[in-house]
Amino acid sequence: MRKIMTAVAAATFALAGAAKAQDDVSITLVPGLTTDAFYITMNRGAQAAAEALGITVDFQGAEEFDPVLQTPVLDAVIARGPDAILIAPTDTTQMIEPLRRAHEAGITIVTVDTFIDDGMYQDGAGDGDFPMTYIASDNVGGGRMAARFMAEEMGGSGKVYVSNVRPGISTTDQREEGFKAEMAANYPDIEVLETQYNENDASLAASQFQAVLARHPDIGGVFGANLFSALGAGNGVEGADMADQVTVIAFDAPGSIVNNIESGLVDAAIAQHPAEIGYFGVMAAYALLTGNSVPVSIGTGFTVINADNVNDPDIAKFIYSE
Numbered sequence: 001m002r003k004i005m006t007a008v009a010a011a012t013f014a015l016a017g018a019a020k021a022q023d024d025v026s027i028t029l030v031p032g033l034t035t036d037a038f039y040i041t042m043n044r045g046a047q048a049a050a051e052a053l054g055i056t057v058d059f060q061g062a063e064e065f066d067p068v069l070q071t072p073v074l075d076a077v078i079a080r081g082p083d084a085i086l087i088a089p090t091d092t093t094q095m096i097e098p099l100r101r102a103h104e105a106g107i108t109i110v111t112v113d114t115f116i117d118d119g120m121y122q123d124g125a126g127d128g129d130f131p132m133t134y135i136a137s138d139n140v141g142g143g144r145m146a147a148r149f150m151a152e153e154m155g156g157s158g159k160v161y162v163s164n165v166r167p168g169i170s171t172t173d174q175r176e177e178g179f180k181a182e183m184a185a186n187y188p189d190i191e192v193l194e195t196q197y198n199e200n201d202a203s204l205a206a207s208q209f210q211a212v213l214a215r216h217p218d219i220g221g222v223f224g225a226n227l228f229s230a231l232g233a234g235n236g237v238e239g240a241d242m243a244d245q246v247t248v249i250a251f252d253a254p255g256s257i258v259n260n261i262e263s264g265l266v267d268a269a270i271a272q273h274p275a276e277i278g279y280f281g282v283m284a285a286y287a288l289l290t291g292n293s294v295p296v297s298i299g300t301g302f303t304v305i306n307a308d309n310v311n312d313p314d315i316a317k318f319i320y321s322e
């Protein structure tokens with residue numbers, strides 16, 4: 001009961017305390033890392049919304065996807081005191097306390113792409129209940145899509161593994177969860193081997209493919225659960241000259257992955273819509289700051305890119321900016 005009162009009180013404070021004049025709104029977007037085409041594209045969408053609203057949105061982040069590096073960036077942003085922070089938290093638990101400092105300073109928090117705690121905000125449950133909304137892809141659903149494309153491409157049988165970043169990141173954890181759940185439910189003849197964690201390092205992901213290949217010469221597929229995992233998995237497969245035998249399904253769609261689809265190295269990419277996440281993230285923060293309510297979560301879409309549509313002019317807008 002006490003927790004529920006706290007959540008309701010917090011929500012009321014955020015709305016009542018922050019009803020701003022329309023042109024007096026300051027928002028900072030803190031990405032998972034600044035140099036990733038996914039977040040660069042998210043910022044493009046955020047800037048489009050800022051322009052439409054006549055406001056400024058800053059982009060401040062660390063150079064690696066790491067809570068130890070993201071926390072000081074966040075502290076510096078809090079010190080400058082924007083009205084709202086849009087953030088892709090780099091760890092579900094480690095970013096709760098740093099974000100609580102922002103919340104306690106009266107800053108409205110919106111999480112984009114990744115979430116803290118259980119990702120269900122404003123429901124009175126959990127330590128990280130205070131963000132106002134979560135705007136992202138359906139990552140469990142995306143993982144399920146990846147499994148279906150993988151299994152169809154492999155004729156429903158063979159050995160695969162997930163190349164992933166590290167445990168504790170909501171998005172990539174959920175993609176792996178969805179991938180494994182779909183395989184277990186619908187493709188009993190696909191064996192999912194142990195996940196390989198690459199710390200967001202494409203070179204490590206590539207060498208991990210070589211190591212898995214040494215243990216399992218009949219490996220048939222790799223699911224790269226994010227941009228760097230997929231790029232590295234593709235490089236590993238190419239280095240072993242196994243593009244014809246190994247199915248690679250990528251999450252994310254920068255130009256480099258699209259090139260790998262054109263060359264036949266990657267079979268399909270699940271492109272997220274990061275510009276959409278940035279656009280609706282800014283719109284949601286603006287709505288909250290000007291006294292309006294917003295949904296507690298907003299789901300954005302996917303586009304699957306493969307050899308059939310890679311050169312279709314309608315697909316070009318889903319390739320990430322670099």
Ligand code: T6T
Nearest residue numbers: 036038113171226227228252
């Ligand atoms: O896949 C995206 C993002 O959704 C994820 O949270 C972290 O990795 C990316 O930024 C791609 O590198």
